[in-house]
Amino acid sequence: MQRHAQSGFTLVELLVSLALLAMTAMLLLTTLVTGRGFEKRTAGAAMAAESIAAAHGFLRERVEMIVPDSQFAPGGLVADVVGDASVFSFTAPPAAAFRPGPPQRFRLLLTRSGTLTLFSLAPLSTRADADSPSVRGWQRHDLLERVASVEISYFGTAPPDNQRRWRQRWQERPAPPELVRVRVGFPPGDKRVWPELIVHPATSTASGCRVDRITGQWQCADRAA
Numbered sequence: 001m002q003r004h005a006q007s008g009f010t011l012v013e014l015l016v017s018l019a020l021l022a023m024t025a026m027l028l029l030t031t032l033v034t035g036r037g038f039e040k041r042t043a044g045a046a047m048a049a050e051s052i053a054a055a056h057g058f059l060r061e062r063v064e065m066i067v068p069d070s071q072f073a074p075g076g077l078v079a080d081v082v083g084d085a086s087v088f089s090f091t092a093p094p095a096a097a098f099r100p101g102p103p104q105r106f107r108l109l110l111t112r113s114g115t116l117t118l119f120s121l122a123p124l125s126t127r128a129d130a131d132s133p134s135v136r137g138w139q140r141h142d143l144l145e146r147v148a149s150v151e152i153s154y155f156g157t158a159p160p161d162n163q164r165r166w167r168q169r170w171q172e173r174p175a176p177p178e179l180v181r182v183r184v185g186f187p188p189g190d191k192r193v194w195p196e197l198i199v200h201p202a203t204s205t206a207s208g209c210r211v212d213r214i215t216g217q218w219q220c221a222d223r224a225a
Contacts, residue, residue, distance in 0.1 A: 048192045055143035056197055058095070059108070059118060059182065066176050066201040067091045067103045081176045085168045086110065088152050088180070094120065095141070105130045107138065108152070108182075116144040116184060144194075148187045155179035176201045 069080040069091045081090045088108040094101045105121040119138040121130050128137030154170040154177035157163065170177050180201065184194035 051144060052192065052194055055116065056195070058141070059143060059197065060199050062092050062095070062106055062118065063090070063180050063199040064202050065092045066203055067093070068176050068201075068203050069103070077174060078172045079175050081173070082171045083152055083154060083169070083180075085151055085153065090176070094122075107135055109135070110147055110150040114145065114147050115142050116147045116150060117142050144184065146187065146190065147184055148190075149185035151183040151185075153181045153183075155181070176203070 090106055091103050092106055094104045102123050107119045111117050118141045119135045121138045153166045155166050156177040180199045182197040186192050
């Protein structure tokens, strides 16, 4: 009587099967980790883009609505718009969350902690001096964190050449600049991109007129007087 060999796995076959299972599990785990990393990076990039877009929009709205509040100076009336390559001060209506209300004083700068911030000060505020270089007592609106540099420039006609061109300083001019440009740089390795922001202030100075800081209404001198 012929005996038939019983079916089954040999030790070698078991070891090979276990090795294949381990390799499959390793591949699945690697794929899972890679997928989660890609998802995390994608989400991070989307959040960064949204933050930059929000900063763009908030800053653009404020600069577009500049109120060319006239101030008396030795050379005549000048617009209350002052800026250099790192700090920009101007008057504009408050942000939507603080309306209705009279125009506020704004100041854009990069803080020591690396945050691009737009500071605001309400008219007749006793918390701070609007003409002081310090922003202590001002309300801060943080636009973007982990910023390495900011460069602000102004397009328009100004002494000494009186040519229409980009400038690093704007002060004691009868009108706001025609354009304001804001460039932002990030630390090495930071993949965020700040699209160059160029804003055209929608208003121009009316000679002999100024804004009442309490009511927000224009007050103009009678030219016939």
